[in-house]
Amino acid sequence: MSTIDRRQEPADARGRRAAPSRDEVESLVLVPLVAILAALALGAIGMLATGVDLPTTGRALAALAAGSVGSVGALSETLTAAAPLTLAGLGIALGFRAGLFNIGAEGQMLVGGMAAVLVGFAAAGLPAWIHLPLALAAAMAAGGLWGGVAGWLRAATGAHEVISTIMLNFVALRLVDYLLRSGLFRSPGRSDPVSQSIAPSAELPRLLAWLDPNLRVHAGVLLALAMVVLMSWLLFRTKLGFEFRAAGASPSAAHYAGIRTGAAIVAAMTLAGALAGLAGANQILGVLGRATPAFSSNLGFTAIAVALLGRSHPVGVLLAGLLFGALEAGGRQMQVSAGVSVDLVAIIQALIVAFIAAPVIVRTALGWAFPARPRPPVAAARHPIDRNGAVP
């Protein structure tokens, strides 16, 4: 099939891209746009259905927009919310690429965050240029260990990573509860399960504090961007990344091609855990400043949707993380100024993922609303095989 394509489209053979077809425009621009709009519209219908009156619904949607992109402060909140989702989402996407379904980002975030908070207050007195990297490294090591255990179990014993990562999530949750009760983490003189606060030298510096000290956007955003670049390079430009993708695409083929799939699984899970641990550190060192029980607040699960929405591509994950971050930030504003529960955002998020994952729905709706013009006969003749979707 590919040989036929090449003969008929000489532009491809010369390595140049043909102009994007209507289908590509549809799937890359139109479908996501329509998906977001349709999800927002359905969210509004949901509000009306639960007894929210029309003006309030309007105000809620306006607040959703204003709270996500409406001002510098809103953008700062959006970026702050997007950073951990992107980091953890990158880890999960890496797992998908290697054929692993890592449900354990939540637990990996928790142990990573605990490591960061421990270094953050216990190593107080170090200069910031040592202290902060040390705290980040500790978080990556702890998260990597937590993910690596699941990878090792999968590679060595065949224990399914879905089970082991779910179980490790619960273990991490209890471990945090225990550690926060223990004398090691608890602040002196307090009985509630809250850890000591990190030293200022371990904080991720706020980027816009010179503009307004209330702007929370911090260096974790840059960290997330750097990781997106690093992951793109790792996945598509290195031997290790190729091994991940090969092991994911076909474990047996990779095995017979001489790739040590076991080692690739352990490495992928360790890296995924390290990224999730970094997401935890991002929350502790950039936003919270100390650890509380279940401080990861389900970000690790939302990150699964981010990875799926981003089609397991680093850049896609970044975009999906920004979108979900904007919805989180806007949702908080919506709750404050219109009194509509922030949980509505989860409905909108689910609908967006569904519509983008099932372009059939959107295309059907689009085709119904805007009947497609008859295709030019030339184009139809050029792809006789693609049209039918099968090789004769």
Add this chain to the structure above:
Amino acid sequence: MRLPVSPAGDVATRPAAVAGPLPSLLGPGLLASGLLTAAVFGLGSAGQGPSVFRLSRPNDPLGLPDLAVPADLVCYGVAIVLAVLGAWQMLHGFRRRRSLVLGASMALVVAAFMVWATAGKSFSLTGLLQASVVHAVPIALAGIAGLLSERVAVMNIAVEGMLLAGAFAGALVGSLLGGPLGLVAAIAAGAALGLVLAALVVACRVDQIIAGVVVNIFVLGATSYVSSQVFSQHRALNNAPVFRAIDVPLLGDLPVIGPVLVQQTLFVHGTLLIVAASSYYLFRTRHGLRARSVGEHPRAADTLGIDVHRTQYLNVALAGMVAGFGGAWFTLGSVGRFDSGMTGGLGFIGLAAMIFGRWRPLGVLFAALIFGCADSLQQKLAILKTPIPSEFLAMAPYLATIVLVAGLVGRARPPAAIGKSYRRQ
């Protein structure tokens, strides 16, 4: 949209080079746990007096005497058995019976632990078993729901959302129209979600994991939203009646069996019935055989005239009904009110039970009972005041699951076609 992989589907195709480190770890591990049992539990319970396990409540018509055992002797006995098993494993190996030995030794360690924790006190064994069965209900039902769906090659991450929807619908309709109709609504809500999942997977060809995650997020968001937006102001909408335990005259008076299996809510009986029925359905009926053939090789099934997509719709809807019934347990079976996210990941534990139970109904029930037992053990042990922090007791079942799943080397095989969407040619 397609993911580059179908993550759960490749278990069977993975090179079977996973003899793994477990055989080499099992022997020393058993020896070490034998030594630990002797040192911690044996020495720890010496001189504490016997451990008394109560089998009956004081006012039971057919009372059984209490079971009193010498704590230290039992612990030493368990330690010796473990050491012998460990030595045997190192010298000869158990080969095929390895997982059996692993499971049995873990049960022995738990028994020794309980004897140690009870030394000099008394503990209601019947109460523990009763609570175990109750806790096993949602896990078993979630596991069966996962199994019914995965047997027709539809991966069911959405079990968690189906449970939550069942709990929500049960509370809402139960408050308005009474318990029985609440139960019907819960089952209907589950079925509806099952149809949505099947439609996403079959008709829209969405990746199965994405479809499941979408359903989960949507249900969590929608139920939390309604609960905080509506229920917080109209409390009467979230105040459902609770099903009480059924009083069976003769069977219910039997010692141990009566309180554990008979005098329970209809959810326990329903669960046992559903396990039996699904086992019969899958392995003894023509429709079950067709369903399984769709899960193993949809193209072959299609060639034989089986309507693959119809089978998938039907069975996933069935799975949704089972999960909806399990969801009703959270509201109509225990507290009568819905709280945001109240299923707390039990749907995922149900999926773990499904894999652990090797995609077979009885295996799922067994695995769910182990989880349920661990769950209630941790609650009951708080009464005995052991020196172990409660968080570590709470962790134990999850760690034990990991060890057990790692021990079932290469034996769990999912339906072959799982994760792949089938398109007719």
